[in-house]
Amino acid sequence: MSAGSGSAPNGDPSAELRPQSNGPTPAPTPISAPYWSGGAVGELRYQWCGGCELALMDPQPACTRCLTQDLEWRVSAGVGAVASYTIVWRPPLPRFEVPYAPAIVRVDEGFDLLTNIVGCTVGEVEVGMRVSVRFVDRGDDVWLPYFAPA
Amino acid sequence: MTHPFRDVAIVGVANTEQAKRLEGHTSFSIAVEAVRLALADAGLDPGAVDGAVGAMAGPLEYQLGSGPAWRGYGPANINGVTTAALAIGAGLATTVVIADGGASTYTDRAATAPWTRPENEFVMPWGMFTAAEFALIARHHMHTYGTPVEALATVAATIRNNGHVNPEAVMTGRGPYTVDDVLASPMIADPFRRLDCAINSEGGAALIMTTVERARDLDGIPVYVLGAGGDRFGPAYQHPPSWTMGGRTDLVNGYIGRRAAAQAFDQAGLAPDDVDGCEFYDPFSFEIIRQLEAFGFCADGEAADFVLGGGIAIDGPLPVTTDGGVLSYSHPGASAQMLQRVIRAVQQLRGTCVSNQIDGAEVVFASNGGAGALFCDVLVLGREAP
Ligand SMILES: [Zn+2]
Numbered sequence: 001m002s003a004g005s006g007s008a009p010n011g012d013p014s015a016e017l018r019p020q021s022n023g024p025t026p027a028p029t030p031i032s033a034p035y036w037s038g039g040a041v042g043e044l045r046y047q048w049c050g051g052c053e054l055a056l057m058d059p060q061p062a063c064t065r066c067l068t069q070d071l072e073w074r075v076s077a078g079v080g081a082v083a084s085y086t087i088v089w090r091p092p093l094p095r096f097e098v099p100y101a102p103a104i105v106r107v108d109e110g111f112d113l114l115t116n117i118v119g120c121t122v123g124e125v126e127v128g129m130r131v132s133v134r135f136v137d138r139g140d141d142v143w144l145p146y147f148a149p150a
Numbered sequence: 151m152t153h154p155f156r157d158v159a160i161v162g163v164a165n166t167e168q169a170k171r172l173e174g175h176t177s178f179s180i181a182v183e184a185v186r187l188a189l190a191d192a193g194l195d196p197g198a199v200d201g202a203v204g205a206m207a208g209p210l211e212y213q214l215g216s217g218p219a220w221r222g223y224g225p226a227n228i229n230g231v232t233t234a235a236l237a238i239g240a241g242l243a244t245t246v247v248i249a250d251g252g253a254s255t256y257t258d259r260a261a262t263a264p265w266t267r268p269e270n271e272f273v274m275p276w277g278m279f280t281a282a283e284f285a286l287i288a289r290h291h292m293h294t295y296g297t298p299v300e301a302l303a304t305v306a307a308t309i310r311n312n313g314h315v316n317p318e319a320v321m322t323g324r325g326p327y328t329v330d331d332v333l334a335s336p337m338i339a340d341p342f343r344r345l346d347c348a349i350n351s352e353g354g355a356a357l358i359m360t361t362v363e364r365a366r367d368l369d370g371i372p373v374y375v376l377g378a379g380g381d382r383f384g385p386a387y388q389h390p391p392s393w394t395m396g397g398r399t400d401l402v403n404g405y406i407g408r409r410a411a412a413q414a415f416d417q418a419g420l421a422p423d424d425v426d427g428c429e430f431y432d433p434f435s436f437e438i439i440r441q442l443e444a445f446g447f448c449a450d451g452e453a454a455d456f457v458l459g460g461g462i463a464i465d466g467p468l469p470v471t472t473d474g475g476v477l478s479y480s481h482p483g484a485s486a487q488m489l490q491r492v493i494r495a496v497q498q499l500r501g502t503c504v505s506n507q508i509d510g511a512e513v514v515f516a517s518n519g520g521a522g523a524l525f526c527d528v529l530v531l532g533r534e535a536p
Binding site: 036089092 | 271
């Protein structure tokens, strides 16, 4: 079983959390492209249904409550709180450098976002921690919205 | 209202040998071996089969010389068993085989097993895989209720010790395990350590269902579907596996399976107190704590104390996953290991377990899935016809 790349001892709380240098890049679809490209202009974009006042994430063809396709792209302030997290020490593929911290961030505009927490140590991540977006350019008009302590 | 499964009986079950590696087998060939064994267990000829469920249903129809046959387009798990029961009850088929197997599919050992890392644009860049998805659910519960890691480790040690004493388990004789052993194993996806996580292996599993009328002519002990249910919140491993799924407060993803269990108990006219044992699906240790609460065996936030008090031990009030489950018995692919929860429940009710037999088991609860995967299917099985 591979331990993945990375030099920190297993479980080390002082290990630094950084963006992946060789992680996979998502292939945007016509529905998701505005979300992935927003980082180019520093925008964390999300869909908004004006009819039932619902923020949508991840991008959908229609509102998950009223099914209208009349959705508007809005720009989030990019700030929220960690709703849950994990620290991965044994990655699914060797290309991932450990440790890294998958997390669900509850963004202040009212949607949940899957991301990784960076810019702090393993031991500093906790539920409720305030975080803000840090875009990482992956090329091909894709910017990954990582989050770091606000 | 008459019971929806009153005309249906489970009459044959079989697992092939389960091992880390089964040389010379493909996923299909080991599934075929399981079907042959299950038909022999039922005392039925291959020609009796006129229906199949599972990803291998098509090849199995041909292999068995069936046809024209009815086919259920579901996986060979609790969902597939339920589909087969509905089809038999509706008269679309008389004798249905539900089977699957895994062999020669997990070869790149630098990566986790292929079924743990489905690709999707919203999860792939974040290094998500099943352990991380389920860890996000566990963390929420630990934060909300103060659930200690010792409770997770107690689940892992208990179920792995069930596998330790099971001569047919892939991990037979590899224990016994203590809570400290689990807590000393390497961290995989916090709070899950290696011994909190499912193993991987190879093997086949099959189950045969037929009509109650036909079951009367067979020698074996029939087992009945007293209740069934299934809950889903969308595709697995695509959307964030949050506890609430968009702020819901009524039937939350964190307790997925709660509605399903209530439906199943209602159909059965039974309550959690009537259950003699639980064959819970155990991909990660925490999932057992969650299921105990979701299905109503414990109040919300109280399953950790129940587990720490020995509640799920083989000599406790509610033995859980008595063959070792996917933590220790076997995990041969995408669905055979889920069918194995049903097979073990049937063995408990027939009194044919090779280890950890629950004396006089009359009602056994089985589950598949979990909150990290946004689905949970359940069955209440019994020795008396509904
Ligand atoms: Zn709407």
